[in-house]
Amino acid sequence: MGWFDLLWKRSQHYVLKLSRKLDSRRNYQVGCFPMSKKITRKELLNILKTVKDPELNADLVSLGMIKEISVSEQKVVIEVELTTPACPLKERIRQDIISAINQIGFNQSVEITFSSRVRSSFTSEQPYLKGVKNVIVIASNKGGVGKSLVAANVATALSRMGARVGLLDADVYGPNIPQLFGMDGHQARAMQGRIEPLEINLGGKYPLKLMSIGFLLPERDAPVIWRAPIVNKLMREFFQNVPWGELDYLVIDMPPGTGDIQLNVVQLIPHASTVFVTTPSDVALADVNKGIAMFQRTGTPVIGIIENMSYFVCPNCSTKHHIFSKEGAERIKEKFGMKIMGKIPLDLSLREISDKGYPIVVKDPNHEVSKILVEIARQIADAVSVLAVKRESQRAVNGRSFVQLPLKSSD
Ligand SMILES: Nc1ncnc2c1ncn2[C@@H]1O[C@H](COP(=O)(O)OP(=O)(O)OP(=O)(O)O)[C@@H](O)[C@H]1O
Numbered sequence: 001m002g003w004f005d006l007l008w009k010r011s012q013h014y015v016l017k018l019s020r021k022l023d024s025r026r027n028y029q030v031g032c033f034p035m036s037k038k039i040t041r042k043e044l045l046n047i048l049k050t051v052k053d054p055e056l057n058a059d060l061v062s063l064g065m066i067k068e069i070s071v072s073e074q075k076v077v078i079e080v081e082l083t084t085p086a087c088p089l090k091e092r093i094r095q096d097i098i099s100a101i102n103q104i105g106f107n108q109s110v111e112i113t114f115s116s117r118v119r120s121s122f123t124s125e126q127p128y129l130k131g132v133k134n135v136i137v138i139a140s141n142k143g144g145v146g147k148s149l150v151a152a153n154v155a156t157a158l159s160r161m162g163a164r165v166g167l168l169d170a171d172v173y174g175p176n177i178p179q180l181f182g183m184d185g186h187q188a189r190a191m192q193g194r195i196e197p198l199e200i201n202l203g204g205k206y207p208l209k210l211m212s213i214g215f216l217l218p219e220r221d222a223p224v225i226w227r228a229p230i231v232n233k234l235m236r237e238f239f240q241n242v243p244w245g246e247l248d249y250l251v252i253d254m255p256p257g258t259g260d261i262q263l264n265v266v267q268l269i270p271h272a273s274t275v276f277v278t279t280p281s282d283v284a285l286a287d288v289n290k291g292i293a294m295f296q297r298t299g300t301p302v303i304g305i306i307e308n309m310s311y312f313v314c315p316n317c318s319t320k321h322h323i324f325s326k327e328g329a330e331r332i333k334e335k336f337g338m339k340i341m342g343k344i345p346l347d348l349s350l351r352e353i354s355d356k357g358y359p360i361v362v363k364d365p366n367h368e369v370s371k372i373l374v375e376i377a378r379q380i381a382d383a384v385s386v387l388a389v390k391r392e393s394q395r396a397v398n399g400r401s402f403v404q405l406p407l408k409s410s411d
């Protein structure tokens, strides 16, 4: 290379360096991402690929959660499709997106909207409960710990959040769901050989589909004395022959114990997500331990535990009493490594409202217990959606490009 070539190259180098410096100064004066350079969809998508769903630990783009983006001179609009309408991490996701965009100095106004599409937990063609995306089983070996009350309120809270919900009373020997919704004496109709669920509209706003043996018996107090084969047949009828329609969640209120009904659920609906209810007392915990072990042994995921009758706040002096002992849920959590979905106090008005046939989350939504129950429903929906997205990612491996999330053996 001659002297002239070398000199020319050097001068080009300095011209380039100077123009970059001027450019950066101009940008600095504007104080944002180069305004002349409109951010493209591709650039925005790349930024969104750095934002992770806090629970799934995968980015929003790979998870298929970015439903829509639009970019104009003035603003950027991003629609995030949550995996549950009840997502408790919505605000965190919003903040993470905004800070990722701000980090690169782009300060056009950013509008983030949220929609939701509940994902399905079923991994393959489902022989039972067609049209139902997720099944939430509310269980406990122990009787009288509040399973039915929790199931009724969780189902109602999910409906309030905008999900399509059904509630199946699987307690064929002692059905309580009709009473908890003030539906005692109502009868289900058979249509073309199928038993229609009863459709109610709570507070005139929140629809819910109900099915219980209580709607099939000729009279309210008729005793149910059935052997296992009949119970097995009935469970299959509930799963196969009730036209539930399209549901985001079917909540199942279980009877106590680990008998035929539990076996039917774990065998016929292995992808159901189970939540255990317990009081903190040692006696209840001993039973619940056995129940969780049974569900886990059959490979049915147990996603969490709810401690009911956790404490009592004296209405006169506001002292908190732990009538049934304390921190029982923590002991289960330690042993099985599962999440505590919430703690419900022993509360007189909760009992009164429930026994009168109303779910408290609709009858008195501002009551402290209602807030706890709504938060429990949110936690459950969130845990279910994490499982569903993991399973969806596993299913999609052969099809679209999709992030593959690890499944634990319990998933
Ligand atoms: N946190 C609470 N505070 C006050 N009363 C409660 C509470 N939880 C449940 N109850 C009441 O305790 C009774 C038993 O509750 P529930 O029927 O829901 O229990 P269960 O576990 O479904 O019982 P079973 O095993 O018989 O099906 C009901 O009268 C209910 O209203």
Ligand SMILES: [Mg+2]
Residues within 6 Å of the ligand: 147, 148, 149, 171, 176, 253, 254, 255
């Ligand atoms: Mg019950």
